Amino acid sequence: xxELDRRFDDYYAKRKFxxxxxxxxGCGGPLFWRMAxxxxxxxxxxxxxxxxxxxxxxSIKLPxxxxxxxxxxxxxxxxxxxxxxxxxxxITVISSAGDGGTADIGLGKISAAAERNENMIQVCIDNExxxxxxxxxxxxxxxxxxxxxxxxxxxxxxxxxxxILAAHHIPYVATVSVAYPQDLKKKFExxxxxxxxxxxxxxxxxxxxxxxxxxxxxEVTKLGVDTWLWPLYEIKDSVLHLxxxxxxxxxxxxxxxxxxxxxxxxxxIEWLQKETDRRREELLTLDGKKLFY
Amino acid sequence: xxxxxxxxxxxxxxxxxxxxxxQVVPAYPITPQTELISFIAQFIAEGRMKAEYIKxxxxxxxxxxxxxxxxxxxxxxxxxxxxxxxxxxxPLWMPPGMRLPINMCxxxxxxxxxGGLRPDHNDSLLQRDTxxxxxxxxxxxxxxxTIIMGYKIAENKNIYLPVATCYDGxxxxxTASKVEVPEQKDVDAFLPPYKxxxxxxxPGESKExxxxxxxxxxRYEVQQANERAxxxxxxxxxxxxxxxxxxxxxxxxxxxxxxxDVVLMTMGSMTGTARDVVDxxxxxxxxxxxxxxxxxxxxxxxxxxxxxxxxxxxxxxDRNTSTGSAGGGIVSMELAxxxxxxxDKPLIANFHVGLxxxxxxxxxxxxxxxxxxxxxxxxxxxxxxxxxxxxxxxxVM
Ligand SMILES: Cc1ncc(C[n+]2csc(CCOP(=O)(O)OP(=O)(O)O)c2C)c(N)n1
Ligand code: SF4
Numbered sequence: 072x073x074e075l076d077r078r079f080d081d082y083y084a085k086r087k088f089x090x091x092x093x094x095x096x097g098c099g100g101p102l103f104w105r106m107a108x109x110x111x112x113x114x115x116x117x118x119x120x121x122x123x124x125x126x127x128x129x130s131i132k133l134p135x136x137x138x139x140x141x142x143x144x145x146x147x148x149x150x151x152x153x154x155x156x157x158x159x160x161x162i163t164v165i166s167s168a169g170d171g172g173t174a175d176i177g178l179g180k181i182s183a184a185a186e187r188n189e190n191m192i193q194v195c196i197d198n199e200x201x202x203x204x205x206x207x208x209x210x211x212x213x214x215x216x217x218x219x220x221x222x223x224x225x226x227x228x229x230x231x232x233x234x235i236l237a238a239h240h241i242p243y244v245a246t247v248s249v250a251y252p253q254d255l256k257k258k259f260e261x262x263x264x265x266x267x268x269x270x271x272x273x274x275x276x277x278x279x280x281x282x283x284x285x286x287x288x289x290e291v292t293k294l295g296v297d298t299w300l301w302p303l304y305e306i307k308d309s310v311l312h313l314x315x316x317x318x319x320x321x322x323x324x325x326x327x328x329x330x331x332x333x334x335x336x337x338x339x340i341e342w343l344q345k346e347t348d349r350r351r352e353e354l355l356t357l358d359g360k361k362l363f364y
Numbered sequence: 365x366x367x368x369x370x371x372x373x374x375x376x377x378x379x380x381x382x383x384x385x386x387q388v389v390p391a392y393p394i395t396p397q398t399e400l401i402s403f404i405a406q407f408i409a410e411g412r413m414k415a416e417y418i419k420x421x422x423x424x425x426x427x428x429x430x431x432x433x434x435x436x437x438x439x440x441x442x443x444x445x446x447x448x449x450x451x452x453x454x455p456l457w458m459p460p461g462m463r464l465p466i467n468m469c470x471x472x473x474x475x476x477x478x479g480g481l482r483p484d485h486n487d488s489l490l491q492r493d494t495x496x497x498x499x500x501x502x503x504x505x506x507x508x509x510t511i512i513m514g515y516k517i518a519e520n521k522n523i524y525l526p527v528a529t530c531y532d533g534x535x536x537x538x539t540a541s542k543v544e545v546p547e548q549k550d551v552d553a554f555l556p557p558y559k560x561x562x563x564x565x566x567p568g569e570s571k572e573x574x575x576x577x578x579x580x581x582x583r584y585e586v587q588q589a590n591e592r593a594x595x596x597x598x599x600x601x602x603x604x605x606x607x608x609x610x611x612x613x614x615x616x617x618x619x620x621x622x623x624x625d626v627v628l629m630t631m632g633s634m635t636g637t638a639r640d641v642v643d644x645x646x647x648x649x650x651x652x653x654x655x656x657x658x659x660x661x662x663x664x665x666x667x668x669x670x671x672x673x674x675x676x677x678x679x680x681x682d683r684n685t686s687t688g689s690a691g692g693g694i695v696s697m698e699l700a701x702x703x704x705x706x707x708d709k710p711l712i713a714n715f716h717v718g719l720x721x722x723x724x725x726x727x728x729x730x731x732x733x734x735x736x737x738x739x740x741x742x743x744x745x746x747x748x749x750x751x752x753x754x755x756x757x758x759x760v761m
Binding site: 113114115116118133134136138139141142145146147148149150152153154155156157159162179180182183187 | 415
């Protein structure tokens with residue numbers, strides 16, 4: 072066994088996550104779960120999938136349970152009810168789904184679970200397309216992006232799912248990125264202490280679907296945040312808190328890192344820049360304000 | 365004390381779930397099931413029933429939540445009908461393969477676009493390939509008893525299959541008939557608390573049965589569990605009779621069949637009418653008996669093979685259609701396959717009645733009995749299925 076192997080094994084022996092998995096090189100999925108798991112104690116279970124079905128899930132060292140891609144937050148509601156019926160109330164239930172599961176096929180399910188204020192942390196593992204089936208557009212695919220079902224680029228912008236969920240009056244909503252691990256872990260720690268339906272949305276890099284060199288995963292993802300295309304914020308009891316207020320880098324810098332945006336025309340890029348600027352202004356004005364009752 | 369009351373099928377079902385101490389009830393309303401879940405919500409609100417009611421946004425989620433709850437150690441009850449069952453199709457395939465003993469009432473109702481709110485059996489029969497056990501009930505008492513027995517069958521560790529307790533909307537769900545409500549302590553003695561030997565989602569003691577060897581292996585195991593269930597259904601029925609004094613003759617009831625040349629075979633509420641008609645016909649010297657098929661899944665093949673030689677013709681009354689099929693309704697096709705290899709086998713006559721929940725009238729039953737006798741005389745079946753409803757049979761009675 073080489074020194075590198077030994078270090079690898081030592082490292083993962085201490086994690087709630089096995090080393091090695093079947094995701095593509097550079098995938099943000101394993102990164103995300105390894106970081107998120109740091110925040111949780113041993114009394115945690117995970118329901119659902121993401122990304123790419125079970126490519127990472129299988130490596131989690133906690134009990135996990137899933138039914139199928141189209142089953143979002145639903146089984147977790149059943150698990151919680153069963154625990155309550157048996158007087159078990161010290162187990163944290165994390166429920167996970169991809170962007171397709173969250174924003175499309177399971178949106179009604181998530182909405183209902185949020186309305187019931189189910190005591191779970193619902194996570195959206197957003198790789199911005201249906202990757203498991205080979206890169207088809209989802210409701211969370213960004214404007215202008217190529218996928219196999221949007222060969223000329225996606226016509227509509229990304230659905231604003233975190234705000235849609237916040238409009239359900241749930242106690243906690245947060246956007247996170249694997250490029251900002253401290254922020255990510257902190258938010259999970261905050262979420263863990265809150266009761267009720269908590270929603271955490273992570274955008275993860277997907278070199279295979281986004282078309283870029285896997286070695287650049289973090290760089291690319293960081294640009295997504297730094298251009299304000301994926302702003303990091305929390306909405307606690309309906310009050311917005313921006314976690315990152317730096318100057319915005321031009322969206323073009325981000326778009327140029329990935330082949331999926333190659334189909335975008337200059338006027339589309341211009342429009343996206345304008346919208347992103349407007350959005351940034353809007354968020355800065357709303358910072359610290361109550362968005363919903 | 366055993367309480368005796370007039371009760372509609374839906375209330376009887378709610379009592380069945382309460383007496384069985386169902387712990388989690390995820391459900392979504394649909395006519396004619398709605399009253400059932402409203403009763404349960406009311407029982408919980410009054411503190412008479414200790415259960416978690418999950419008010420889901422649709423039937424897909426109802427069954428998904430049922431799956432989660434069942435795997436996490438709770439006894440689960442749910443119910444639906446018609447469009448709700450069809451909407452639930454995707455998750456309906458999961459509990460058999462996952463071996464989760466969920467109990468669901470299918471309050472039968474026909475399916476759109478042609479059906480109305482009234483019953484036929486296509487919604488439940490559509491699920492025949494999933495692996496769910498399917499039991500069909502005739503009246504309120506049978507609904508209540510079947511739910512309690514259903515858990516006992518489903519939770520048997522040699523079975524671990526979900527059970528559908530099926531009963532006709534309106535004719536059973538909303539029609540009051542006499543019901544003896546057993547005492548809770550007797551039900552508790554009959555039905556011990558739920559514990560699944562293969563599952564735990566509790567960290568530290570967690571286990572989830574590894575899926576063994578792919579689809580063929582899994583489906584084979586579900587098939588084997590269905591086979592084993594035949595014996596268990598009969599045993600549980602006998603044990604129930606011993607404890608509560610009521611029996612349903614297991615999977616098939618032979619009613620007034622002694623010295624019958626032919627029999628009609630029914631499922632569900634129409635059986636009640638058929639009993640009366642058969643009694644009258646017998647009095648008038650017609651040699652017709654009645655088979656009530658209680659258990660459609662597992663299909664009681666061996667039992668049919670044993671009783672088949674007694675009758676010249678079995679007239680299958682199919683309250684369902686399988687359009688474009690090899691011939692006739694779903695029950696008749698099952699029966700034909702069950703008897704195919706016998707040397708001494710009856711002819712199978714087949715009738716479609718009560719589609720979309722039209723009344724199955726005494727006149728129609730008499731007509732079907734006469735037809736079945738005619739076929740015996742003729743020695744052959746001339747049309748694959750007789751669409752009785754489309755014939756003018758004169759005055760209803
Ligand atoms: C009901 C149903 N429809 C379609 C599919 C095919 N399918 C499997 S995964 C998937 C999309 C997954 O996308 P997402 O939720 O974004 O997860 P990802 O694979 O990108 O992580 C689809 C459409 C399916 N398995 N089930
Ligand atoms: S396709 Fe994308 S999300 Fe899926 S495993 Fe590969 S990199 Fe990860």
